[in-house]
Amino acid sequence: xxxxDLRTLLDEVRRGxxxxxxxxxxxxxxxxxAPMAAQMLASAGLAQAQAKWTFNxxxxxxxxxxxxxxxxxxxxxxxxxxxxxKDQDASRIFYEPLxxxxxxxxxxxxxxxxxxxxxxxxVAKDGLSVTWRLKKNVVWHDGKPxxxxxxxxxxxxxxxxxxxAVTVGQYRDISRIDKLDNHTVKLVFKSPTxxxxxxxxxxxxxxxxxxxxxxxxxxxxxxxxxNLKPVGTGPYRFVDFKPxxxxxxxxxxxxxxxxxxxxxxxxxxxxxxxPSAARAVLQTxxxxxxxxMQVEDEILxxxxxxxxxxxxxxxxxxxxxxxxxxxxxxxxxxxxRSSTKTRHPVLSDPAVRQALxxxxxxxxVQEEIYxxxxxxxxxxxxxxxxxxxxxxxxxFNVDKANQILDAAGWKRGADGVRAKDGKKLKFVYQTSINAxxxxxxxxxxxxxxxxxxxxELKSITANVFFSSDPANPDTxxxxxxxxxxxxxxxxxxxxxxxxxxxxxxxxxSKDNKWAGRNPTRWRNEEYDRAWKAAETEMDLVKRAxxxxxxxxxxxxNVVVIPVVFRPRVAAISNRxxxxxxxxxxxxxxxxxYWSKQA
Amino acid sequence: MSKYLLRRTLISIPVLAGISAVLFTIxxxxxxxxxxxxxxxxxxxxxxRMNLRAKFGLDDPLPVRYARWVVAMAxxxxxxSFVSRVDVDTLILQRLPATLLVLGSASLxxxxxxxxxxxxxxxxxxSIFDQAATTLAFIGFSLPTFFTGLLFILLFSIHLDWLPFxxxxxxxxxxxxxxxxxxxxxxxxxxxxxxxxxxxxxxxMRAAVLDVIRLDYVNTARAxxxxxxxxLVKHVVxxxxxxxxxxxxxxxxSIFGGAIxxxxxxxxxxxxxxxIASILxxxxxxxxxxxxxxxxxxxxxxxxxxxxxxxxxxxxxxx
Numbered sequence: 001x002x003x004x005d006l007r008t009l010l011d012e013v014r015r016g017x018x019x020x021x022x023x024x025x026x027x028x029x030x031x032x033x034a035p036m037a038a039q040m041l042a043s044a045g046l047a048q049a050q051a052k053w054t055f056n057x058x059x060x061x062x063x064x065x066x067x068x069x070x071x072x073x074x075x076x077x078x079x080x081x082x083x084x085x086k087d088q089d090a091s092r093i094f095y096e097p098l099x100x101x102x103x104x105x106x107x108x109x110x111x112x113x114x115x116x117x118x119x120x121x122x123v124a125k126d127g128l129s130v131t132w133r134l135k136k137n138v139v140w141h142d143g144k145p146x147x148x149x150x151x152x153x154x155x156x157x158x159x160x161x162x163x164x165a166v167t168v169g170q171y172r173d174i175s176r177i178d179k180l181d182n183h184t185v186k187l188v189f190k191s192p193t194x195x196x197x198x199x200x201x202x203x204x205x206x207x208x209x210x211x212x213x214x215x216x217x218x219x220x221x222x223x224x225x226x227n228l229k230p231v232g233t234g235p236y237r238f239v240d241f242k243p244x245x246x247x248x249x250x251x252x253x254x255x256x257x258x259x260x261x262x263x264x265x266x267x268x269x270x271x272x273x274x275p276s277a278a279r280a281v282l283q284t285x286x287x288x289x290x291x292x293m294q295v296e297d298e299i300l301x302x303x304x305x306x307x308x309x310x311x312x313x314x315x316x317x318x319x320x321x322x323x324x325x326x327x328x329x330x331x332x333x334x335x336x337r338s339s340t341k342t343r344h345p346v347l348s349d350p351a352v353r354q355a356l357x358x359x360x361x362x363x364x365v366q367e368e369i370y371x372x373x374x375x376x377x378x379x380x381x382x383x384x385x386x387x388x389x390x391x392x393x394x395x396f397n398v399d400k401a402n403q404i405l406d407a408a409g410w411k412r413g414a415d416g417v418r419a420k421d422g423k424k425l426k427f428v429y430q431t432s433i434n435a436x437x438x439x440x441x442x443x444x445x446x447x448x449x450x451x452x453x454x455x456e457l458k459s460i461t462a463n464v465f466f467s468s469d470p471a472n473p474d475t476x477x478x479x480x481x482x483x484x485x486x487x488x489x490x491x492x493x494x495x496x497x498x499x500x501x502x503x504x505x506x507x508x509s510k511d512n513k514w515a516g517r518n519p520t521r522w523r524n525e526e527y528d529r530a531w532k533a534a535e536t537e538m539d540l541v542k543r544a545x546x547x548x549x550x551x552x553x554x555x556x557n558v559v560v561i562p563v564v565f566r567p568r569v570a571a572i573s574n575r576x577x578x579x580x581x582x583x584x585x586x587x588x589x590x591x592x593y594w595s596k597q598a
Numbered sequence: 599m600s601k602y603l604l605r606r607t608l609i610s611i612p613v614l615a616g617i618s619a620v621l622f623t624i625x626x627x628x629x630x631x632x633x634x635x636x637x638x639x640x641x642x643x644x645x646x647r648m649n650l651r652a653k654f655g656l657d658d659p660l661p662v663r664y665a666r667w668v669v670a671m672a673x674x675x676x677x678x679s680f681v682s683r684v685d686v687d688t689l690i691l692q693r694l695p696a697t698l699l700v701l702g703s704a705s706l707x708x709x710x711x712x713x714x715x716x717x718x719x720x721x722x723x724x725s726i727f728d729q730a731a732t733t734l735a736f737i738g739f740s741l742p743t744f745f746t747g748l749l750f751i752l753l754f755s756i757h758l759d760w761l762p763f764x765x766x767x768x769x770x771x772x773x774x775x776x777x778x779x780x781x782x783x784x785x786x787x788x789x790x791x792x793x794x795x796x797x798x799x800x801x802x803m804r805a806a807v808l809d810v811i812r813l814d815y816v817n818t819a820r821a822x823x824x825x826x827x828x829x830l831v832k833h834v835v836x837x838x839x840x841x842x843x844x845x846x847x848x849x850x851x852s853i854f855g856g857a858i859x860x861x862x863x864x865x866x867x868x869x870x871x872x873x874i875a876s877i878l879x880x881x882x883x884x885x886x887x888x889x890x891x892x893x894x895x896x897x898x899x900x901x902x903x904x905x906x907x908x909x910x911x912x913x914x915x916x917x
Contacts, residue, residue, distance in 0.1 A: 469629060
């Protein structure tokens with residue numbers, strides 16, 4: 001599907017032949033993200049539907065306490081230092097961004113008065129700037145007004161290298177921020193930026209108050225008392241925080257949205273394990289909400305039958321996939337295995353890659369292992385796919401694998417393993433230790449055995465596999481085996497950053513201490529060009545077409561074999577109302593609107 | 599006595615130094631990286647991670663890091679958590695009350711169960727009561743706490759729905775409700791730990807009473823007409839407690855060890871769950887501090903056991 005097809009689709013939406021939702025699903029089926037679809041619709045002048053809440057109270061508070069459970073406990077409450085979603089979520093109780101992403105990927109204004117767009121002229125046509133108008137009645141929890149100075153300060157704070165803010169990736173493409181007046185800021189970018197909402201939106205966009213942090217910028221950032229006692233603009237005011245245990249908040253009586261929030265208190269308890277967290281919501285009803293239910297679907301289903309709660313499943317950008325090494329992991333060059341100076345002796349044959357691609361029984365993996373929590377997919381970038389892309393599709397076909405390998409001259413030996421020119425089809429297939437992954441390895445191994453490919457399974461403890469230790473050869477960026485499997489996460493609703501894991505300059509190697517983002521070490525000029533073009537392409541439809549192309553290049557060349565995409569699962573009490581997860585933002589993206597039936 | 603104390607204290611300094619060196623080396627050799635989440639997140643540039651590593655001194659050679667830790671520790675600076683960006687002593691002090699509360703109640707429960715049952719078993723050895731108590735004690739100390747903990751949760755929280763299984767250190771209600779909620783949530787973790795301790799303690803108590811009760815002075819006490827109760831309390835139990843008390847003191851470190859698992863299961867925000875979370879997050883300064891506290895506990899409770907023994911039994915002298 002190219003640019004023209006996308007335009008035709010948009011036209012159909014305009015004429016009413018295709019629903020907005022359907023369009024979003026199709027885009028997503030193409031391996032793009034819902035926010036991109038939303039952006040395209042918006043720029044085509046197709047108005048977005050606003051989120052509707054079922055419960056619209058006439059006064060603030062009165063809802064008692066809402067109890068939420070995170071099995072990883074939050075450890076700090078400064079969004080710019082967040083060590084993962086747990087910290088971002090905990091911070092989100094108190095801090096807010098300019099805009100949040102709803103489940104369809106639309107930007108919903110939070111601290112902004114309206115969402116910038118090309119139509120209202122707030123997004124410059126050349127993509128070099130975006131103007132945000134801020135809400136005027138917002139005050140910090142200590143009573144000080146929220147102004148444009150706070151927005152400018154956040155950018156300065158993050159950009160100071162001595163601060164070591166983890167959010168810097170979202171802010172460093174801004175060359176300056178002009179304060180137009182007390183409630184208007186203009187972000188000026190270094191180059192045309194189609195994804196202008198990276199800064200100040202979603203989980204990495206939370207804004208901290210200038211008056212409390214300006215003395216703690218740079219080297220002194222870790223001494224700020226407000227790191228542990230946040231003063232934000234959010235629906236709940238800070239009460240208490242014990243790192244690694246509990247965060248508590250109380251109703252913010254001067255919250256900037258009328259009649260919100262509903263609850264008088266909020267509690268976010270951390271620690272423990274996922275299954276018992278699921279129990280606390282689904283079985284005993286002790287808690288109202290539990291985050292990230294990494295629990296077998298079968299168990300969740302059984303507990304849901306009690307009628308106390310449900311598992312809420314929403315698609316995001318997590319993809320469990322198998323990577324195929326482009327380089328030779330078994331030859332050491334200059335003290336480095338999988339060096340880009342080598343080629344993989346066997347996997348460099350496209351036929352072998354094609355064969356492996358049809359030997360991964362994604363259907364069984366979904367059915368037998370993941371259930372609702374892992375959906376078979378052919379695409380690398382995913383979100384809900386009731387649709388299968390026209391360009392890529394997955395199949396499981398041992399006969400076809402055998403045909404491909406026969407045709408390519410790989411002959412079965414006495415031991416049943418195929419070989420050609422003295423090279424055997426024997427691979428080492430590694431992943432982290434995690435029960436579903438070991439089961440998946442078994443399914444793949446059995447299928448491969450039928451096609452004359454021998455897989456040796458290797459599992460590495462997650463602490464090692466996912467570490468960035470340059471001295472340990474067993475980490476995934478070292479990729480010292482032929483195949484490896486893990487989940488990569490698209491942490492923001494735009495695929496640009498995500499897709500850099502296939503560009504040639506990101507190849508993980510000894511030179512960059514294996515910090516490069518491309519572990520497969522695949523290099524492709526066409527892909528590189530498409531990626532660079534997408535980075536500055538302001539025509540959203542053209543840009544979408546570029547991403548479709550990148551996705552197809554990766555899939556068609558079998559650089560990776562996607563297995564299942566893994567939606568986000570939360571356990572929610574049946575009494576909770578208007579609790580909607582968004583796959584593109586933190587769990588608390590619409591916390592102010594949560595309510596509970598008596 | 600004071601000379602002995604001084605000598606023992608001096609000896610424990612090199613012991614602790616050795617322990618800390620071993621701990622530090624093992625932790626440094628263990629795989630993992632406190633900034634792992636940042637490594638796998640595409641939006642965090644690698645420079646940020648490198649910068650943080652440099653800032654926290656993770657790239658320095660091991661001896662340098664150890665020396666820095668020792669110097670800081672000697673000055674009472676426990677270090678700085680990589681993950682929470684908070685001082686380690688603040689973290690530990692926050693967690694201490696919950697651990698002490700749970701461990702203290704559990705030990706109390708254990709003593710209240712073990713002493714009467716152990717004594718009674720010894721008074722009527724091989725009776726039905728003794729057989730039953732012995733069997734239960736065997737079951738008690740054969741079952742690991744993580745297993746009994748899960749069993750308790752299944753039975754009392756899920757099936758009967760009597761007790762909450764998530765422990766909350768700060769409960770927002772006030773007055774009597776506050777105490778009631780605290781008791782309710784503490785029942786299961788305290789019972790799990792307490793019963794486990796009680797099981798072994800019952801056996802010690804039984805053995806100790808059996809040893810004492812046959813001695814001549816007990817017969818003398820009976821012969822001079824003391825009531826059975828007085829004989830038991832004043833002469834038998836008191837002397838039987840001597841070995842038990844020292845055993846209890848020696849057991850303190852292992853009780854803390856058992857608490858780690860129990861705290862994790864019931865989400866008790868104590869030192870044990872802090873240790874587990876820190877290990878999982880590779881937060882070396884916190885792991886180092888907590889394990890070092892545990893090793894200090896071992897050394898101190900050994901010393902305490904020796905001193906207690908002498909205090910309870912004046913026949914023992916220190917040289």
